[in-house]
Amino acid sequence: MKRESKEPGVQKMFDAIAGRYDLMNRVMTMGQDQKWRRFVVQQAGDPGKQWSLDLATGTGDIAALMSDSYRKSKLAGGDFSLNMLKEARKRFDGKRISWHGCDANNLPFADDCFDSVTFGYLLRNVDDASRVLKEVFRVLRSGGRVVCLDTTPPAKNLLYPFLQFYFRFCIPALGKLIADDETAYAYLTGSTMEFYTAENLSAIFKNAGFNRTGYKKFMMGTIAVHWGEK
Numbered sequence: 679m680k681r682e683s684k685e686p687g688v689q690k691m692f693d694a695i696a697g698r699y700d701l702m703n704r705v706m707t708m709g710q711d712q713k714w715r716r717f718v719v720q721q722a723g724d725p726g727k728q729w730s731l732d733l734a735t736g737t738g739d740i741a742a743l744m745s746d747s748y749r750k751s752k753l754a755g756g757d758f759s760l761n762m763l764k765e766a767r768k769r770f771d772g773k774r775i776s777w778h779g780c781d782a783n784n785l786p787f788a789d790d791c792f793d794s795v796t797f798g799y800l801l802r803n804v805d806d807a808s809r810v811l812k813e814v815f816r817v818l819r820s821g822g823r824v825v826c827l828d829t830t831p832p833a834k835n836l837l838y839p840f841l842q843f844y845f846r847f848c849i850p851a852l853g854k855l856i857a858d859d860e861t862a863y864a865y866l867t868g869s870t871m872e873f874y875t876a877e878n879l880s881a882i883f884k885n886a887g888f889n890r891t892g893y894k895k896f897m898m899g900t901i902a903v904h905w906g907e908k
């Protein structure tokens with residue numbers, strides 16, 4: 679039996695929380711989130727005068743950091759939540775970024791056209807990570823880089839009970855308090871715990887065709903940045 683797609687629900691959820699998304703991010707990560715995005719930008723490298731895509735750009739933080747770090751680059755930010763894109767436009771009006779409503783499963787871009795593709799917190803939200811990675815591979819030029827930031831299920835070590843408590847109780851409670859949406863942040867917890875381990879996700883990058891893959895974990899092993907090259 680075919681599983682029902684979670685993507686329409688994800689789109690609605692981000693449309694609903696767009697206005698409170700940034701504040702919630704800063705509080706929930708204790709102000710660490712921009713540090714991981716800067717690492718993403720560093721891993722993507724300088725595209726020179728070429729195009730770079732920040733997919734699932736949301737309110738635009740990674741795209742803006744790319745634009746600040748690599749002054750000659752041309753930047754596109756893409757997302758299927760138009761409310762998130764509206765916030766991105768409002769926050770980063772005046773930066774050299776073109777914003778696109780688009781679905782990561784079917785990108786409206788030609789083959790081999792980007793020097794790098796970055797995305798933060800996308801793969802956990804799609805039905806088929808492998809399909810999305812193949813689509814990203816298609817739009818990258820040969821030698822181009824992919825860099826992915828996402829939450830990752832914590833290892834079952836001594837810290838696990840503490841992290842589980844934080845994910846299961848504190849994050850939904852903060853979601854209720856700050857974003858007035860406990861369900862959206864309970865979803866974050868569920869989708870993190872059910873997501874691929876960093877090791878398994880790395881194998882999916884390789885299967886999608888990427889070389890020179892690697893990853894690094896942050897925040898007590900609950901955040902991972904993966905990268906690879908076409």
Ligand SMILES: C[S@@+](CC[C@H](N)C(=O)[O-])C[C@H]1O[C@@H](n2cnc3c(N)ncnc32)[C@H](O)[C@@H]1O
Nearest residue numbers: 692734735736757758759762781782798799803
């Ligand atoms: C948690 S937010 C991350 C935003 C941003 N990358 C950041 O670092 O804060 C996830 C974003 O992924 C977008 N998204 C999820 N699935 C998508 C898809 N299939 N195509 C395009 N965007 C998608 C959502 O609309 C949302 O804006």
